Amino acid sequence: GAVVSQHPSRVICKSGTSVKIECRSLDFQATTMFWYRQFPKQSLMLMATSNEGSKATYEQGVEKDKFLINHASLTLSTLTVTSAHPEDSSFYICSASPGSYGYTFGSGTRLTVV
Amino acid sequence: GENVEQHPSTLSVQEGDSAVIKCTYSDSASNYFPWYKQELGKRPQLIIDIRSNVGEKKDQRIAVTLNKTAKHFSLHITETQPEDSAVYFCAAGGINNNDMRFGAGTRLTVKP
Numbered sequence: 001g002a003v004v005s006q007h008p009s010r011v012i013c014k015s016g017t018s019v020k021i022e023c024r025s026l027d028f029q030a031t032t033m034f035w036y037r038q039f040p041k042q043s044l045m046l047m048a049t050s051n052e053g054s055k056a057t058y059e060q061g062v063e064k065d066k067f068l069i070n071h072a073s074l075t076l077s078t079l080t081v082t083s084a085h086p087e088d089s090s091f092y093i094c095s096a097s098p099g100s101y102g103y104t105f106g107s108g109t110r111l112t113v114v
Numbered sequence: 115g116e117n118v119e120q121h122p123s124t125l126s127v128q129e130g131d132s133a134v135i136k137c138t139y140s141d142s143a144s145n146y147f148p149w150y151k152q153e154l155g156k157r158p159q160l161i162i163d164i165r166s167n168v169g170e171k172k173d174q175r176i177a178v179t180l181n182k183t184a185k186h187f188s189l190h191i192t193e194t195q196p197e198d199s200a201v202y203f204c205a206a207g208g209i210n211n212n213d214m215r216f217g218a219g220t221r222l223t224v225k226p
Binding site for chain 1: 146148150155156157158159160163203214215216217218219221
């Protein structure tokens with residue numbers, strides 16, 4: 001089945017630093033990938049749609065300068081949280097669709113900003 | 115855009131009983147309705163999905179029904195087991211995740 005790999009699984013960073021999260025589709029090409037954020041005991045909130053070779057589409061209220069997305073190839077999208085602050089601490093998760101079978105999630109990244 | 119509402123937010127049942135989770139959606143153009151199970155700290159796992167040209171789908175103890183006219187769909191779990199305890203999310207959108215939106219989730223607890 002379709003597999004989406006996400007790294008790192010956990011990261012702790014200091015306030016003001018940047019963190020990069022990678023999302024890879026392992027056995028299929030994904031022209032589009034999706035980035036979600038999930039706070040404790042809450043649902044998944046779509047942050048942005050990552051488009052291969054073009055700019056990402058951000059949801060309302062998501063700062064594109066803070067959450068930089070790069071989709072440089074058909075199998076890799078990255079999310080960089082710039083100048084991270086404690087309120088950015090959350091579970092970040094990506095997903096991609098292999099076609100007509102819906103979509104598959106990565107394993108998620110738990111970000112803690114101290 | 116799509117708006118998905120999910121009820122109940124928490125559900126507790128005895129082992130062996132059935133559990134039903136209901137969702138409504140707003141966009142009549144949505145044609146794909148997956149259900150995900152998420153255990154604590156892990157990724158959501160697709161457990162069943164239904165497309166708009168089907169009214170009901172069953173996979174062993176899990177079934178999903180869809181009423182496109184009323185814009186609601188439900189997850190039914192029969193003969194519940196403790197390992198069914200998790201958070202369940204419904205979602206609605208396009209088949210390739212275009213404008214896919216999630217419900218708020220239902221925390222299911224199955225008591226042994």
